[in-house]
Amino acid sequence: MRHGGLARGGGQVGEDPIAEALRFVAAHPHVFLLARRRDGFPTGYAMMARVRNGCVEFSTYRASAKVRNVQRDGWASVLARTGGHEPLVLVASGPVEVLEDVGWGLDPVGESSGPAATVPREVTETVRARHSSGKRVVLRLRVEHARFTSPAMRQ
Amino acid sequence: MSPRRDIAMTTPEIEAFLGARRDCVVVSLDGLGRPDGTVGSLVRDGRRTSFDVAADDPLVALLDRDQRTCCVVEEFPSYYEIKGVMVHGIATRRPVGRASDRATYDLEVSSVVSFDFGKLLGPAPPRA
Numbered sequence: 001m002r003h004g005g006l007a008r009g010g011g012q013v014g015e016d017p018i019a020e021a022l023r024f025v026a027a028h029p030h031v032f033l034l035a036r037r038r039d040g041f042p043t044g045y046a047m048m049a050r051v052r053n054g055c056v057e058f059s060t061y062r063a064s065a066k067v068r069n070v071q072r073d074g075w076a077s078v079l080a081r082t083g084g085h086e087p088l089v090l091v092a093s094g095p096v097e098v099l100e101d102v103g104w105g106l107d108p109v110g111e112s113s114g115p116a117a118t119v120p121r122e123v124t125e126t127v128r129a130r131h132s133s134g135k136r137v138v139l140r141l142r143v144e145h146a147r148f149t150s151p152a153m154r155q
Numbered sequence: 156m157s158p159r160r161d162i163a164m165t166t167p168e169i170e171a172f173l174g175a176r177r178d179c180v181v182v183s184l185d186g187l188g189r190p191d192g193t194v195g196s197l198v199r200d201g202r203r204t205s206f207d208v209a210a211d212d213p214l215v216a217l218l219d220r221d222q223r224t225c226c227v228v229e230e231f232p233s234y235y236e237i238k239g240v241m242v243h244g245i246a247t248r249r250p251v252g253r254a255s256d257r258a259t260y261d262l263e264v265s266s267v268v269s270f271d272f273g274k275l276l277g278p279a280p281p282r283a
Contacts, residue, residue, distance in 0.1 A: 036188060041265070042192075079180055
């Protein structure tokens with residue numbers, strides 16, 4: 001039975017959970033990329049994400065530790081949350097690939113406006129140039145699992 | 156090649172930052188070694204660090220199995236005001252004397268990583 005109300009992530013109840021997770025990330029793009037370091041410890045990177053072609057994407061330097069970490073395991077998670085004292089929290093995970101020839105434009109792309117709304121234009125222009133020169137790459141996470149939690153849901 | 160700016164916080168800056176904030180993201184590993192996370196509350200009291208999460212959070216079972224943890228505290232009022240600290244360590248759960256809706260852990264810190272985007276606006280470092 002389908003209900004007409006909103007689901008946990010703001011989509012329609014009965015919606016595909018992966019689609020619901022992507023919609024949530026698009027609405028809350030200030031996220032944490034979760035990975036595992038070379039020494040085996042988990043770690044989290046605060047990043048801006050965008051949702052494109054059914055995946056969560058991040059822009060980062062090719063030489064960064066986070067690229068090495070996700071390449072090593074080929075898997076990562078993303079944590080997105082609402083604001084407030086008792087937030088709705090999404091943890092979505094899946095395989096990650098590193099894309100070298102994907103741009104990171106100034107304008108909203110695909111289903112999400114991504115970081116364009118909050119990052120200064122001069123920074124966004126520099127990021128775009130770094131993608132053109134190959135210094136930056138895109139991490140693309142294809143969500144296979146998604147879990148929403150909130151204090152209210154556990155009561 | 157241009158030298159990269161050092162945007163890490165100093166130790167006093169880290170202590171001040173953590174001392175003024177509680178909200179954090181707690182990262183753990185599942186049985187396959189894959190990262191999982193939740194939201195929690197971090198307390199930095201002098202040289203002691205602890206955090207808590209909801210006692211019925213799925214992460215509690217993961218921390219019981221693998222104590223390796225990362226707590227991330229960050230703020231993002233604007234791009235050049237982005238600051239954050241990642242604290243890695245071994246989490247040991249405190250005994251629960253009575254029913255509690257929080258699981259509290261002492262964190263034996265092994266590494267601290269920080270960033271302050273405001274330092275991107277400072278003078279460029281000299282070329283080598």
